[in-house]
Amino acid sequence: MNFQERWPQPSSLKQALLARLVLGLGVSQEQASLRDWFQATALTVRELLTARWHETNRQVRDHGLKQVSYLSMEFLLGRGLQNGLMALNILDECREALAECGVRLEDLIELEVTPALGNGGLGRLAACFLDSMASLGLPSIGYGIRYEFGMFRQEVIDGWQIERPDDWLADSNPWEFMRPERQYLVRFGGRVVHEGNRVHWLDGEAVYAIAYDTLVPGHGHYAVNTLRLWGARPVEPMDLATFNRGAFMEALSPQLRARTVVRVLYPDDSTIEGRELRLRQEHFFVSASIQDTLRRFRADYDDWALLPDKISIHLNDTHPALAPAELMRQLVDEHLLAWDDAWDLVTRVLSYTNHTLMPEALEIWPCDMMGRLLPRHLQIIEEINRRFGQQVEARPGDNQPDLFAKVSVIQEDGERRVNMGRLSVLSSHKVNGVSRLHSRLVRERLFPEFAELFPERFANVTNGITPRLWLNLANPKLATLINETIGDGWQRDLSRLADLRPSAEDDAFCGRLADIKALNKQRLAKLIAHRVGIEVNPAAMFDVQVKRIHEYKRQLLNLLHVIARWNAMRAAPEQDWPARVVIMAGKAASAYHMAKLIIKLAHDIGRRINNDPVTGDRLKLVFLPDYSVSLAEYIIPAADLSEQISLAGTEASGTGNMKLALNGALTIGTADGANVEIAEQVGPEDIFIFGMSVEEVAALDASGTYSSREIYRNSQQLQEVIDQLGAGQFSSDPACFWPIVDSLLDGNDHFKLLADFDSYWQAQRAVDRAWRDQPAWLRKAARNIAGAGRFSSDRSIRDYASRIWNAGYLPA
Known part of the structure; x- marks a missing residue:
């Protein structure tokens, strides 16, 4: 048997995978590890894409x-493997070819760095x-x-x-x-x-x-x-x-x-x-x-x-x-x-x-x-x-x-x-x-x-954002539901999602949307338990803020609300407080001490409240380390509420707000960046806007009259929260969070958290009321998906x- 007879030109994807494994990597099928299979599959996909690449370059020159x-x-x-397979339209074929070799494609996808x-x-x-x-x-x-x-x-x-x-x-x-x-x-x-x-x-x-x-x-x-x-x-x-x-x-x-x-x-x-x-x-x-x-x-x-x-x-x-x-x-x-x-x-x-x-x-x-x-x-x-x-x-x-x-x-x-x-x-x-x-x-x-x-x-x-990643790859069940409801034309023209709007009034559609969201939340809950050892209730509202840790992003405003909510729940545990899991993730620049201190505060608050028998499963705070695209693919499809809470006039646009809305999360946010345009697309009844406008912030700055201490003195709720931070209630080191207290009071609160706090608190109460009516919440989620069509990166390009x-x- 000559070489050509022993190793014929691959006529199927399975043969191409085996040829790459054995000839390209020098590993027999019997000895191949999952890492070997990943390399062989990725290199096979790369070879198939390379032919298109050469044709693209030729066409650019010729025209x-x-x-x-x-x-x-x-x-x-x-991660490139699933994206490449989808671009080549061979995802299912590859899954079947690997299965014939005793390998699960999903295991290879998770293995990719x-x-x-x-x-x-x-x-x-x-x-x-x-x-x-x-x-x-x-x-x-x-x-x-x-x-x-x-x-x-x-x-x-x-x-x-x-x-x-x-x-x-x-x-x-x-x-x-x-x-x-x-x-x-x-x-x-x-x-x-x-x-x-x-x-x-x-x-x-x-x-x-x-x-x-x-x-x-x-x-x-x-x-x-x-x-x-x-x-x-x-x-x-x-x-x-x-x-x-x-x-x-x-x-x-x-x-x-x-x-x-x-x-x-x-x-x-x-x-x-x-x-x-x-x-x-x-x-x-x-x-x-x-x-x-x-x-x-x-x-x-x-x-x-x-x-x-x-x-x-x-x-x-x-x-x-x-x-x-x-x-x-x-x-x-x-x-x-x-x-x-x-x-x-x-x-x-x-x-x-x-x-x-x-x-x-x-x-x-x-x-x-x-x-x-x-x-x-x-x-x-x-x-x-x-x-x-x-x-x-x-x-x-x-x-x-x-x-x-x-x-x-x-x-x-x-x-x-x-x-x-x-x-x-x-x-x-x-x-x-x-x-x-x-x-x-x-x-x-x-x-x-x-x-x-x-x-x-x-x-x-x-x-804009690409629907290929943020729906097809990250939330394939939702993508399938949309395909079955309005056809697949939205994948080439995301504005067609507007055709989903009537489905928001369809109980059957909303029921399927609820089932998909529940599965995504169960998946994220398992990941949270595995990564940080915290058990969360998938039936609770998943309240998400995932982005770079920076003072202008105002993660600290979110944390002040968590403390205030915890205080209110402990003061009135008999009230109907909807269960909520606050999920945060993001990196602080290595030299940015205040951002690192905010991460520390999030962990210390979580350590205190997550084990409180009074609030129980009704309030949890989770910080997931090492935020990345692959982690976002777990978090974003599972989110119920999207926190976009920068001071008006500081966030250029945001794209996390778009990804979350596309996946059926409702936004709580200021009139900043693309939040303004999202509100126009989804309607004022399906978004929770709070805080000062750009013009109001500018007028306050121009007046020179802003006093964060005055707001602190006039708000019993804020006094309690900030005094808890200053007294070291969330840390074994009483002085740990003094720099945060100083920035809010003696630093005059540069990003005006205290000025927006009461409005934020009231908006969060509106969120609670909306969540209690689950059929209405699902209709809002459906309208958010339908309104996200403008925010395609295809339209941007x-x-x-x-x-x-x-x-x-x-x-x-």
């Missing part, structure tokens, strides 16, 4: 389509957008960093967050292709020499950025796009002479220094070294991405005038804001374009999405630091700013003599600093916020002078393609 380079510091991907490439909503949005671009056939390539250890793996010990390395690459990653031929030199430090019209960046240090490609499959379209992540390697792997004389660690220092730039997401920036590492990271991935984008363009076109017709470079928030300086450096220094011609190309190619109104997130770098690490970029930014200043000062009839100081990219008040948010706006032909309210605040509060100078640049694109990028699609 001369514009391609979007999407630059993002985060891409919070989900979630890529540690993001932290929160920014990264998850980027992942949803990549999914939608592929599913719509919009040519794109995502660019980011291949973090070796992600942000961190969160453990909780005695209530305190402990950061551990998230070694997600410990086992080989079956989804990526290493591309050693795609490597680019990235420089740091050194000096700049001007010789006539030529500029040379010399000396300093350098690393190579190495491409790793992950395939991004479309659903309902053959397109497979690319996520290109950059790894790092030194120019010289080690100093052999130093090694041979016995200085082993010194000899390996180039390797260690180069790989430091890709070790972790968001290194602790409480030190100068941490700040410098962040700037290095941002330059590293921006430089490699710009070089690669220009290489792709020059491979097909030799006329620079075509660049804006063939390439869009999009900045996902302000982290990639070095892109205009790097693009100018490439065009002027490396490709010898005239400054004005290069700047014209830059401003026609770049676009920028702002994701936050928080000043600390706008990437403001000291000029001394930038000059030391990126001397040529600082020169370019200063020249951009000088020319901009001339344009501002030459404006006819300008009656604002200090206008340039308000828009200058170089801030001169005190230490000279580079404002990267301003650079992004100045360099982009379009600037957008991510909800209607946020986009208005970007224009009116964050960049009002730029909006006056360049009103045509500002736009809105409300965020269509908006970007038509209004921001002017980009076309691959043929269907």
Whole structure:
């Protein structure tokens, strides 16, 4: 028997899986572990997607389509196996093929590690957008960093967050292709020499950025796009002479220094070294991405005038804001374009999405630091700013003599600093916020002078989420119910969920919806018991707040309510208090002590109230550690109530609110971010809005009269709660939570929790009343699902393609 007879070309998925297991991994079927089967299945799926990938790239070239380079510091991907199988439409076939080999597909899906490439909503949005671009056939390539250890793996010990390395690459990653031929030199430090019209960046240090490609499959379209992540390697792997004389660690220092730039997401920036590492990271991935984008363009076109017709470079928030300086450096220094011609190309190619109104997130770098690490970029930014200043000062009839100081990219008040948010706006032909309210605040509060100078640049694109992950994968039974009720057209056009609205009055539909929710809650209850050892009642209301831990997210407001509710229940245990399980999850930045203290408080409150015989099963508080996409797939389908409680005017959009509404959770929230648009879609009777409006917050700030102590003195309920914290009632250390008390009272409560507390309490009582009428609650849940159709990332990407990028699609 020859080789071809023994190993024929696979004619079935089962044969393909076995061939990959035995030939690709070198493991016999009898000896294969579950990990081996996962690798074999993933590699088989990757091979099937690769054929589509090559066809996609060929079609882009043949049709001369514009391609979007999407630059993002985060891409919070989900697990790839089930997603790939669904994109190929072979999920059931694979399940059957594996079953014939004695393997359960579900075991392999649970075995997969979630890529540690993001932290929160920014990264998850980027992942949803990549999914939608592929599913719509919009040519794109995502660019980011291949973090070796992600942000961190969160453990909780005695209530305190402990950061551990998230070694997600410990086992080989079956989804990526290493591309050693795609490597680019990235420089740091050194000096700049001007010789006539030529500029040379010399000396300093350098690393190579190495491409790793992950395939991004479309659903309902053959397109497979690319996520290109950059790894790092030194120019010289080690100093052999130093090694041979016995200085082993010194000899390996180039390797260690180069790989430091890709070790972790968001290194602790409480030190100068941490700040410098962040700037290095941002330059590293921006430089490699710009070089690669220009290489792709020059491979097909030799006329620079075509660049804006063939390439869009999009900045996902302000982290990639070095892109205009790097693009100018490439065009002027490396490709010898005239400054004005290069700047014209830059401003026609770049676009920028702002994701936050928080000043600390706008990437403001000291000029001394930038000059030391990126001397040529600082020169370019200063020249951009000088020319901009001339344009501002030459404006006819300008009656604002200090206008340039308000828009200058170089801030001169005190230490000279580079404002990267301003650079992004100045360099982009379009600037957008991510909800209607946020986009208005970007224009009116964050960049009002730029909006006056360049009103045509500002736009809105409300965020969205992919229904492929957040219904089909995370909640397949609900997806099936929707298919059976209105057909499957909603999967290609989520706005068709509006056709579900009449079903909210159908008892049979609501009954099935209740059964699905109950199964999801039982599944989550088992996970809670397994992960943290707390038994919860699946029949209770699951009240969910899952997001990055930050003071502006106001998890602390939620915890104040839990304490107040517990106090009220103990004072009147005979009242009809609906059973409630408050579920929280999220990570605090490693240097953010107050956020860590909030996590500690959540645990200590839970430890006290979860074992209280007076309240019993009627009130539980659970904090689930190490929040991730895979954990969200358990929590979100099981949620009854969605907490979206930021102070109005601080949350840009939110996407967790969209995922939860899509899965039938009712929102309790402020009139902030996308909550406003969700309320419009689902109706005021099916959402619980509380608290001050943006205008009321602004008026209170302008008046200068806000006194949190005055509110505290006039509220017996708040006095009791805050005094309990101050007295150490929830901790063995009486002083543990004094910083929280100080921030609320002596710090004047920056995010105005106390101002909104009474309204929040009243809204929670309205939630209780609504929950008692379960048939009515289910109708509300059904209307929330029906109203979530606007919040598809497909709709968002269509908006970007038509209004921001002017980009076309691959043929269907």
